[in-house]
Structure formats: C-alpha cells, structure tokens
Amino acid sequence: MTQESTHIHDLTVAQLAARLKARQISATEVATHFLARARGHESLGNFVALDEEVTLKQASACDQRLAAGTGSALEGVPIAHKDIFVTRDFASTAGSAMLKGYRSPFDSTVVTKLAGQGMVSLGKLNCDEFAMGSSNENSAVTPVGHDKPMPVQNPWDITRIPGGSSGASASAVAARLTPAATGTDTGGSIRQPAAFCGITGIKPTYGRASRYGMIAFASSLDQAGPMARTAEDCALLLSAMCGPDLDRDSTSLDIAPEDYTRSLNDSLDGLRIGVPREFFGDGLADDVRSATEAALKDYEKLGAKLVPVSLPRTELAIPVYYIIAPAEASSNLSRFDGVKFGHRADKYTDLADMYKKTRAEGFGDEVKRRIMIGTYVLSHGYYDAYYLQAQKIRRMIADDFQDAFKACDVIAGPVAPTVAWKIGEKSDDPVANYLADIFTLPASLAGLPGMSIPVGFGAGRMPVGMQLIGNYLQESRLLNMAHRYQQATDWHARKPEGF
Numbered sequence: 001m002t003q004e005s006t007h008i009h010d011l012t013v014a015q016l017a018a019r020l021k022a023r024q025i026s027a028t029e030v031a032t033h034f035l036a037r038a039r040g041h042e043s044l045g046n047f048v049a050l051d052e053e054v055t056l057k058q059a060s061a062c063d064q065r066l067a068a069g070t071g072s073a074l075e076g077v078p079i080a081h082k083d084i085f086v087t088r089d090f091a092s093t094a095g096s097a098m099l100k101g102y103r104s105p106f107d108s109t110v111v112t113k114l115a116g117q118g119m120v121s122l123g124k125l126n127c128d129e130f131a132m133g134s135s136n137e138n139s140a141v142t143p144v145g146h147d148k149p150m151p152v153q154n155p156w157d158i159t160r161i162p163g164g165s166s167g168a169s170a171s172a173v174a175a176r177l178t179p180a181a182t183g184t185d186t187g188g189s190i191r192q193p194a195a196f197c198g199i200t201g202i203k204p205t206y207g208r209a210s211r212y213g214m215i216a217f218a219s220s221l222d223q224a225g226p227m228a229r230t231a232e233d234c235a236l237l238l239s240a241m242c243g244p245d246l247d248r249d250s251t252s253l254d255i256a257p258e259d260y261t262r263s264l265n266d267s268l269d270g271l272r273i274g275v276p277r278e279f280f281g282d283g284l285a286d287d288v289r290s291a292t293e294a295a296l297k298d299y300e301k302l303g304a305k306l307v308p309v310s311l312p313r314t315e316l317a318i319p320v321y322y323i324i325a326p327a328e329a330s331s332n333l334s335r336f337d338g339v340k341f342g343h344r345a346d347k348y349t350d351l352a353d354m355y356k357k358t359r360a361e362g363f364g365d366e367v368k369r370r371i372m373i374g375t376y377v378l379s380h381g382y383y384d385a386y387y388l389q390a391q392k393i394r395r396m397i398a399d400d401f402q403d404a405f406k407a408c409d410v411i412a413g414p415v416a417p418t419v420a421w422k423i424g425e426k427s428d429d430p431v432a433n434y435l436a437d438i439f440t441l442p443a444s445l446a447g448l449p450g451m452s453i454p455v456g457f458g459a460g461r462m463p464v465g466m467q468l469i470g471n472y473l474q475e476s477r478l479l480n481m482a483h484r485y486q487q488a489t490d491w492h493a494r495k496p497e498g499f
Helices: 004-010 014-021 027-040 050-067 107-115 167-174 189-196 229-242 288-300 314-335 351-362 366-377 383-404 428-434 443-448 475-488
Strands: 049-051 078-082 120-125 180-185 198-204 223-228 272-276 306-310 410-414 450-455 463-470
Touching: 014 027, 014 049, 014 050, 027 049, 027 050, 027 078, 027 120, 049 167, 050 120, 050 167, 050 383, 078 167, 107 229, 120 167, 120 288, 167 180, 180 189, 180 229, 180 351, 189 198, 189 272, 189 450, 189 463, 189 475, 198 229, 229 450, 229 475, 272 288, 272 314, 272 383, 272 475, 288 306, 288 410, 288 450, 314 366, 314 383, 314 443, 366 383, 383 443, 410 443, 410 475, 463 475
Parallel strands: 078 120, 078 180, 272 306, 272 410
Antiparallel strands: 049 120, 180 223, 198 223, 198 450, 410 463, 450 463
16 A cells, blocks of 8 residues: 555545556555545444445446546545445445345446546445434444444444434544535535535536436435535535436426536636525524634635525425425335335235235334325325325425525525534434524525535534525636635644544
C-alpha cells in the first residue's frame, strides 16, 4: 500500500476520481481500504450487508478499464447504497423483517447508473424500516458485526441518532467509511440526516432520478439523491444518477441528464436568497438559529442578497404529509402478504389468517402505525374529509413556494429545529419525531429540489445544517450556492474525533 493510501478515507469523491484516473492509486487498493474501515467501525451499526469478494471483483474490473484508458468519470470510486435500493449482489431488506434475506433479480436504476460510471459498491446501509422514520431507530435488520438489530449511531456522538431514514448513509459518510452513499428523501430523509451528521446531501426535483428498484414508501414523494462530504461530490454523483427512465418509471421526467459540475463556480453576485419567516419562529432552537443566520451573513459577503419571504402554510405540511404518505404506504405495502416473496408466517389456518399473521410478524410498530393511519384516511366516509383535503392543501403549499420565488431565486433556512437528539429520547413519542420534519416536508410535498449543507455546530458540539430550496429543475443553482459557500468555509471538512 502506498503512503498516500493511508489517508484514502480523507479524500473526497472528486479527489479519489482524479487520483484513480492518474493511476496514482488503484481501485482495488481503495476498495480494500474502505472495506477495512467498514469492518473496523462495525459498532456504529451502519452496514447491513458486506461482501468483500463482490466488491473486490468490481474494483479489479475498474483497474482493468483504468489501465486501458477506458474508465468512466467515477471509475473505481466506492459508494454504499441505502438498503431501500434493490441490488442483485447484496440482500435488499428495506430495514424490515418482512424482507429478511431477500435477493432481488435485478438492480435498481440508480444503482445501475452509478455502476455504469464505474463506481464500486461497498455494500448496503441500514435505514428505518421501509424508510419510515427520522432517527434510524426503526430498523429490524441486524447490522454486520452484531447479533441483533440496533439503532444506528451518530459518529459525532454515539449516544445520539444520525437522523433518518437515510441515517446510516449519513453516518457512514461522516465517519469516512465510504466517500459517498445513496439516500432517499420522502419527507426529508436525505436532508435531515445530512444536517445531523455534518455532511452534504441533495434531493433533486421529483422525477429527476428514477424510482425503479426503490422499495416504495410513498410513491408521489419518494426521490433518490446522493450524500457526500461536499457539494462538488454531490454534483458528480447527481450527474450520474439522473436521467429519464420512461420505460420503467412512469413518474420519471423526460429531461436529458445534466452535468451539474459546469456551473459550480458561477458568481453569487445579485443572487436573491429568500428567508421565510415561518422557518425562524419560536420552535427553532437558539443554537440552530445562530448557525443558520451566520451562514446567511456569509452568503451576503459572497454577493447574495437576503429577501424576506413567507410560506404561510408551513405548519400545515405536517398534517398533510402524515395523511398523504401513510395513505400511499398502506397501498404500496399491501404487496407484502407472504404469497410471492418475503416473510411468511409458519403457522396459519387459511389464506386470511396467513395474511394477518405474516403482516403482524413482518412489520414493525412504526410501519403498522402508518398502514393503519393510511387505511383509515382512505376508507369510505373519510376519504373526502382527510385525504382529498390534504391533497388540496398540498397544492396550496406548492403555490406558496411559487409566490415566494417571484421575489427570490433560492429559499434558505434551517433543516431541523434542533440538532440530533439522544437515542431513545423520542422513541415513545412518534408525534415528536414527526414534528422534527417541519422544515423539510414543504419542499417534499411540492416536489422541489432541496439540499443540506453543514454550517456550524450547536449544543453538544453537534453539526447544524442549512437547507437550500430551489425552484423546479434548479439543482445546478443549489449546488453552485453550496459549492461557493464551501470554498469560503470549512464546516464540510470537519470530521468526528477518532474517525
């Protein structure tokens, strides 16, 4: 191993790609290093599937292409996938006992696209069951190196949650166990864990990245996105992930993929940043407020202009989301009945009994809670009163954003009201968990792109993230804003002690 390789885990995606292309280091060497990192930090509970043989075989193929000069843009760079994306080479469980040991016969489109750019898969990362949660305490799957399920730990403070549902993705990137990871965002599940773990993550416009092969939670909200340490890395990854997939995903946008790195260095002079007053009310912790306001002042120094805006229906996002998302979940999860795949109860008397026992055994408490809520709001007599009204307000929330964008180019504010809380602190209070999504839900309901960037530290020296929200298809602008900020600050370069 070369002297440089002792610091492999401190290199960003862009830096690794450059060194691999210049053949200063080999893909096999990089993969071996990160596999050792993953094994050495199993205590965090991040990985639920590792297979050294599969990973090193992929890395060897990358080395052959690099030697032949035919390597792709991200050739040999490792990535780990949230266990919501199906993969042929690793089990795909969605964090649920319902899918324990399930092997997909195909790869999801996002996994296929990243592999097509030469990325090497390190394995699968833990997540809240069926992506339902804000803390990564809801997984029923046993992580590598453990003998039972456990909450994923935040490397900044292992007594705290990493956020969810993509918490293991954020934790693994922050701990330098992988330079990048995939995540999914239904109501904030990329942005919130990215903020809690001090990394960068972006949810693109709904439809930008194919949902084919993503185990569905709420189909009108689920969207894939990259998680890494820098905006430059996210731009590289998003360029590889996005693009139309019309034959396999009816919600995929028929828009050609972009090179999101092209405008990273554009000037921010004259950029209008909308600051919604609803994001800075009484529920926002002082430490988060201070870090966010300091970041906004930094943007002014970079040439941007702050503009007050209003998103008047922000508070309605929580009840609207927790009607629409469970309704879609109750429909999507009806396929898990023990008939064709997944868990099946051992003892039952007839078909109906098999359904009931299989679902009772296979689903965890949070999933059952959301299925019950969803079934209720879709039932006869309640559809009009709840689901239909929620859809109407969802449209109004989207209209609020369009009104705000008349006065500004981008909207900025906190990602979450507080820093990451202690493991178990809100386990018995699901509503408290739901309320933590107040700032991320509106953009998800509207289908807008949003991202989180680290902007400082709050209570307990825990990371604080700021959210950037753009208009439809404005991912390049968000990445440009984030990159320019990261050129002027070093919050994104900080790492947890001991990692």
